[in-house]
């Protein structure tokens with residue numbers, strides 16, 4: 380074993396769970412129901428119970444989770460969907476793939492989450508451009524829930540759908556409510572490095588409305604109707620593999636403990652780094668899932684120096700994210 384620190388030590392997690400993950404994978408290989416096997420439904424129920432959502436619909440990945448929501452809500456040409464400019468590209472993709480306009484909203488300088496004030500002014504910008512404001516995709520960046528109370532007020536005022544992209548925040552909470560219950564729809568990703576990750580791609584949508592859940596189940600299976608070869612709408616092939624569901628069921632049992640530990644460790648980082656770099660905001664009414672622990676260096680030069688010094692000590696770092704969405708070539712227009 381080398382002594383360097385891993386960005387995410389999945390080997391340690393696996394060792395901690397003992398043989399449970401391997402045993403769960405073996406059981407799937409024994410029963411052979413690789414597509415929509417019993418572990419998928421069991422996981423959906425366990426995820427719902429964990430966060431308090433009524434329905435969970437798993438799918439192929441976190442990007443598809445957003446696409447499925449956009450399909451379920453019939454978002455299309457002429458529609459505007461608002462999202463923070465500083466996030467991973469998936470939210471923009473899901474909207475643009477539907478022919479709708481992703482509208483990039485500024486972020487709060489402290490939390491990096493979508494700025495409610497900027498959202499308010501962006502709604503008018505979209506209307507002035509001749510677009511129909513339809514929804515907001517909030518992102519809980521680095522694991523910290525967005526300002527849901529204020530987002531709900533704005534969404535109610537403008538009749539907007541609120542979709543929480545919780546790819547980085549599953550397991551976090553906001554005012555004693557779990558992520559998964561804070562918006563009309565919540566999406567997440569089980570990409571290996573997310574707070575709850577599998578051993579490949581995976582995703583899920585959380586929703587309280589039974590009609591929406593039914594629509595999502597149809598859309599993820601080729602728009603199926605009552606029977607398998609009855610296609611009542613245009614859908615996708617977007618299912619979570621049974622093997623990945625089996626892995627996730629084991630990891631879900633330790634998620635709360637892992638997030639407790641991440642919170643303890645982030646407190647230590649903040650205590651030690653506070654005078655040197657700008658550390659993440661102290662959360663009062665929220666509890667982050669700490670997908671990443673991010674700091675702001677005083678200047679680009681000092682950032683480069685810090686990264687080099689840490690690398691020399693075997694401590695990995697990365698820049699999250701190097702470029703905002705409004706500056707990405709594919710989305711500039």
Ligand SMILES: *Cc1c(COP(=O)(O)O)cnc(C)c1O
Pocket residue numbers: 440441442443466467469470518544546547567568569570580581582
């Ligand atoms: C990872 C991520 C996604 C996409 O998830 P995939 O499972 O990789 O498709 C979406 N949004 C955010 C904020 C993410 O971090």
